[in-house]
Amino acid sequence: MARRAEPAAGTPATVALTAAGIAFVPRAYDHDPRAAAFGLEAAEKLGVEAERVFKTLLASVDGALVVGIVPVAEQLDLKALAQAVGGKRAEMADPALAERKTGYVVGGISPIGQKTSLPTVLDETAILFESILVSGGRRGFDLELAPDDLLRATAGSYAPIARSR
Numbered sequence: 001m002a003r004r005a006e007p008a009a010g011t012p013a014t015v016a017l018t019a020a021g022i023a024f025v026p027r028a029y030d031h032d033p034r035a036a037a038f039g040l041e042a043a044e045k046l047g048v049e050a051e052r053v054f055k056t057l058l059a060s061v062d063g064a065l066v067v068g069i070v071p072v073a074e075q076l077d078l079k080a081l082a083q084a085v086g087g088k089r090a091e092m093a094d095p096a097l098a099e100r101k102t103g104y105v106v107g108g109i110s111p112i113g114q115k116t117s118l119p120t121v122l123d124e125t126a127i128l129f130e131s132i133l134v135s136g137g138r139r140g141f142d143l144e145l146a147p148d149d150l151l152r153a154t155a156g157s158y159a160p161i162a163r164s165r
Helices: 012-020 038-046 078-084 095-102 124-128 147-154
Strands: 025-028 054-061 064-071 074-076 090-092 120-123 132-138 141-145 157-159 162-164
Touching: 012 132, 012 141, 012 147, 025 132, 038 054, 038 132, 054 078, 054 095, 054 132, 064 074, 064 095, 078 090, 078 157, 120 124, 120 147, 124 147, 124 157, 132 147, 141 147, 147 157
Parallel strands: 064 120, 120 157
Antiparallel strands: 025 141, 054 064, 054 090, 074 162, 132 141
């Protein structure tokens, strides 16, 4: 995979990946602000199967924020996320808190280059693919990279944290 730093695509995520020497491909598309599901919109507009496009969600596990990354067509299993980080109880984080802690807006939260380094868990289905897509730090902009590289960039781990809708 080529590493490209395009001025129009520069975000904290691309800066962090470039600084770490991690290969990625920026994938921009025309975001429709009326879209109900940002991740499914990305899959459709980029011509990528939804199983390869992952969304970044923040949850509070026993009072501490944790990042969960799951396929866009799936839901985050809060109990499994809590278990993956050794916690007991999880609930979705308040969107305003998620924006403050990550430095990104909801719908464009990247797991990479967040203002506050948080424990990160990637759903284990990501290992089925050579590359996956995650938000690049704004709506209409994704990053394609190898799942292991995503974990290297976030100091994250794999776990079964997704469940079907």
